[in-house]
Amino acid sequence: MPKRGTAMPGGRNNSARPARAWTQWHDQAACAELSSRLFYGQESESPAERATREQTALAVCETCPVRNPCRSHAMSLPEMYGVWGGTTEAHRKGARRWSRGRQYEEAQRAS
Ligand code: SF4
Numbered sequence: 226m227p228k229r230g231t232a233m234p235g236g237r238n239n240s241a242r243p244a245r246a247w248t249q250w251h252d253q254a255a256c257a258e259l260s261s262r263l264f265y266g267q268e269s270e271s272p273a274e275r276a277t278r279e280q281t282a283l284a285v286c287e288t289c290p291v292r293n294p295c296r297s298h299a300m301s302l303p304e305m306y307g308v309w310g311g312t313t314e315a316h317r318k319g320a321r322r323w324s325r326g327r328q329y330e331e332a333q334r335a336s
Pocket residue numbers: 233234235236254255256257285286287289290291292293295296308309310311
């Protein structure tokens with residue numbers, strides 16, 4: 226278990242997570258001992274600060290052995306905030322929008 230004040234995967238407390246699904250991969254997280262501030266921005270963060278912070282966090286994700294399950298977790302909940310599985314909030318928002326568009330197109334074709 227990471228020390229108090231350090232990040233769980235993606236920097237988030239896992240108290241609301243299904244224990245079994247979460248613990249299958251989080252112990253191997255490259256971010257487990259890092260500050261959650263790297264993965265979650267402050268409200269006062271400027272766009273330039275955000276970009277720098279996110280690039281640093283994404284570089285950690287690049288080295289992480291559990292990047293794929295972390296990303297799947299973030300997309301399936303979905304996690305709305307923070308860097309997860311090599312994706313930023315903006316990445317995941319764009320992916321959700323694209324997925325909804327695909328579902329709409331498929332429903333239109335089927336009707
Ligand atoms: S992929 Fe990134 S956010 Fe997910 S556990 Fe690894 S380092 Fe943390």
